Amino acid sequence: MTKEMTLKSVVAELRDGMTIGMGGWGPRRKPMALVREILRSDLKDLTIVAYGGPEIGMLCAAGKVRKLIYGFVSMDVIPIEPYFRKAREAGAIDVVELDEGHLLLGLRAAGHKVPFIPTRVGLGSAVMINNPQLKTIRSPYEDGEVLVAMPAIKLDATLLHVSRADRNGNTLTFGPDPYFDDLFARAADKVYVTAEEVVDSIASDNPEDMKANLVEPYLVKGVVNAPLGAHPTASHYSYGWDLPHLKAYVASAAEENGWAAYFDKYIAGGEESYAASVGGEAQIRQLPLPTM
């Protein structure tokens, strides 16, 4: 049984109103090919959960988002995501702005199928005021400490971008940091993975290689061959983030009908022509990996 799918067949399995988790971190390893396919679809009213980068701004700009659950939305070297900022300042979306760690704990609770995980994080901060659904709990032990009961964040689907996958749903994710892709996967009913390459088998003689395996195949519903599928975000060790492109994307937000122009220029033509529209494969593969 093969788990191989296409971008279109994955998006066809998503429904209006779903809660969807995005792997990666800011401008790093975002499932952008699938995000672009969502942008081309008529999906709407989505709740998006992420350590957000440009995927959040794009989905907001395209009117796909009803609600955002996030620890941040930033492109790192470009601190402010322009379309996210616009959507927020227009009051256009519901938001659950959490501490970065809350997101981790909420996803972990969902993955472990418990209703909450206790934490001190949030006490004394505006997170508790802006999110009255967050409740506190008193420790049942002698200490009696008051803690935040961070509720499970359950996801209908999670979209991840990985380095290598096979048709059985085995995956390898290279790079300095796995971020929280494993927790996003475990919190979701269905996980769809795009990969820089899909191979017959990821099997290796070197057990050390398998430290790059973040999730069990039973979590992975679909695998899509999507080389360069994280562009314009970074995908270790294939290419870095595309700073000139991100700057052009940011600039589009200051133009009248800027989003429509960006969409028409890069996205509308389909994923087949995407790489060519942003400079071509050879140029993308030479984008330097970030050094901070």
Add this chain to the structure above:
Amino acid sequence: MTIAKDFTLAELIIVAAAEAWRSDGELFVTGIGPVPRIAAGLAKMTFAPGIQLTDGEAFLVETPVPLGPRGDFKPRYSGWMPYSRVFDSVWSGQRHAMVTPVQVDRYGQANISALGPDFRKPKVQMLGVRGFPGNSICHKNSMFLPNHNKRTFVEGEVDVVASVGFNPKNWPEGVKPAADLGLIVTDLCVFDFNGPDHAAQVLSLHPGVTFEQVQEATGFPLLRAAGMKVTEAPTEEQLAIIHTLDPHGVRTTVLKGNPPGIRAAA
């Protein structure tokens, strides 16, 4: 050690900021932004060799990584610090960060999230609270603010309490406000929140700056700490280390006009 004759305000601030980590043993230290990062590197290369720094991505390094293009410098890695382990360090209290909030108030609360009275429709959306709520309740934080004025050090409360402080009304009943604030380093002075009832108190004034001038630029009352002094000038040795940590001079862009370390008398 030779006291430098010629130095910039940014360099004076870097040396003052490094002091934040003087007694930190082997804590995980994060200087976020160029000045805090250079300061953390300076601390590690001088009086705080045990503090743990990263390459800015996900690895611990024993020699601080210089800012910007690295030329011949090749980082040597001595540990792995992916975000999952950052959170483990944060939540166990084994970290001391230096951050640059947009607003700070008399309670030591700080904001990087958004500006304006209505969080549902902010006047200016910034970063979101990021890790500030968890950082500030779990471990020590110092701050660097390059523009000391009443827009940054606000009169009332910050618009969004991202980093927690000592205002009891923001804490649940029965929970004692808990924040561990280190040094607040600005372009005018160094202060902390260790006065009576966590009041802000000035520890040192940068050369040529008066206490009245700092108070005038601050939206809440300041105290003079016992032994308040003039911020110490860098030594030539410190300037040399700062240069190796910032070979491309990013520090010259942090303060408007890159002013000299000793201001002309007002």
